[in-house]
């Protein structure tokens with residue numbers, strides 16, 4: 001199995017985290033973003049969006065972190081990380097949707113603007129990110145995990161850019177339940193810190 005990513009990609013990190021928690025062996029292929037490798041045909045043949053992460057497994061190519069998480073969870077994780085029962089699956093996917101909207105276009109993009117690797121309207125991104133954090137905080141007031149009362153790909157999908165929110169000048173201080181949840185994720189077997 002191969003994971004195409006970069007050293008600083010939080011989306012790649014999601015996939016690496018689940019692979020580690022599932023105890024799966026894989027090869028990391030670092031894509032040279034400054035050199036424009038992701039825009040070349042050799043890479044766009046894998047992902048027409050020119051983005052990491054991309055997963056290659058048994059002749060199958062999967063792009064987008066959420067699709068990679070779903071694939072790995074169902075193929076290697078039994079019923080734990082993404083159950084097949086429709087209602088339970090939907091509960092998990094609601095939170096994956098938050099990761100792909102408020103967290104990506106809010107917290108991830110705010111961080112990218114602060115780091116100078118993305119252009120855009122910082123205030124709008126930060127406000128959207130805080131909206132996502134409000135939703136997380138509300139959910140975590142009565143729950144240890146985002147879905148089903150246990151760790152699932154919902155937590156893995158939301159973790160990296162929530163943890164990195166302060167790098168985008170979005171403080172986590174107003175979000176004590178979110179901070180406690182980050183620590184619970186960090187205590188899971190197979191967790192590793194990036195970088």
Ligand SMILES: N[C@@H](CCC(=O)N[C@@H](CS)C(=O)NCC(=O)O)C(=O)O
Nearest residue numbers: 009010011050051052053064065066
């Ligand atoms: N929704 C996508 C977002 C992927 C994404 O934003 N990847 C970034 C790195 S973290 C990237 O490849 N950016 C390069 C670009 O968009 O040109 C996912 O979850 O995989």
